[in-house]
Amino acid sequence: MQESEFNIQEIELIINHAFREDIGSGDITTNNIVPKNTLAAASMTAKADGIIAGLNIAKMIFRKLDENLEWNPKIIDGDRVVKGDVILEMKGTFRALLTGERLALNLLQRMSGIATETAKYVAAVKETKVKILDTRKTVPGLRTFDKYAVKMGGGTNHRIGLYDMVMIKDNHIMMAGSITAAVEQIRKAVSSEITVEVETTNLIEVKEAVNAGADIIMLDNMSNELMKEAVDYISGRALVEASGNMNLERISGVAKTGVDFISIGALTHSVVALDISQNIIIK
Known part of the structure; x- marks a missing residue:
């Protein structure tokens, strides 16, 4: 370091x-x-x-x-x-x-x-534009070390904590009433410099997130085929992150769907x- x-x-x-x-x-x-x-x-x-x-x-x-x-x-x-x-x-x-x-x-x-583990994932997608992201699934108190290690393996740090980036997930959407309402509330409350990401699980949610103006759209636990449809629909209007059940056997196929990022909790939670x-x- x-x-x-x-x-x-x-x-x-x-x-x-x-x-x-x-x-x-x-x-x-x-x-x-x-x-x-x-x-x-x-x-x-x-x-x-x-x-x-x-x-x-x-x-x-x-x-x-x-x-x-x-x-x-x-x-x-x-x-x-x-x-x-x-x-x-x-x-x-x-x-x-x-x-x-x-x-x-x-x-x-x-x-x-x-x-070492991060480098394996980076190597698996080296022929694509995809960046490998870490998550918040780190040992409490050691996140600084864990995320630094991801960088040394060629990966990219996602948000450091709950304070430096907006991540709208299902419970936030439930409370706000919709993806659109959640994004609107956030946009009114935080600096325009703060990145807003929305978690989606199907194409209906993807379309709403795009129309709501999300900066990043997470495709959570989708099949490769569904992710490809989502990427084609988004068509550059937001960055796209794939997440959920990612492993070395699957990672190359996911990268070929055209996503920008793949986040992998196992980099730090299963060391x-x-x-x-x-x-x-x-x-």
Whole structure:
């Protein structure tokens, strides 16, 4: 993660919470066995093929434990590794390398797993105009990391939260009385710079969303054939997002319907961590 990619204060809050959770008042095992000034070297190695994300997060964790830690990454976030590749090397106090190991690996493995899975979907639609989107289906408190990892895998971030984009769904429509009424209420209440997206499940709703002036129309849980009809009807009058039950087997066919975006909750809600190991050598 590059410093320009995130709010440093926000990341500090997340890491500080992780420290309270895992280290608390101190690593009583390490601190009572390892002499304070014992130096060591460590390396992290990929145990599986994938895309790496979260290196600077790992560095921040170790640097909080040893401000003089020597950090020598062999790659940068977004790079592809194969099993056996050395990801980074570092030198510092044995205590810091041992105490920070699990925190750093937990985040690095999760983020790299997200980046790796995202890259598979991006590759599956590379011959089309489609952008792969993430969702809000992230671990509470870790959304900044999860969405950054999606970007490192070549994906595109959808809305960050409930505050930066309008998403009108079935319950909103039920309350407003119709798609048209819901869009009208929103347009009167929020800045014109805010994107308005409407979820639809059939062609009748698609037509109403187009006529209501939605910026993006989500085609939710539609068949590929129905999505193609919807895209043809919309005909560039709004951007189109496909969503619901997306997987690698289906994604290429969905992309060929002409949609602009495909959103995939599984990128972040069903993460398979990338296997990464740390090895420490006493100096």
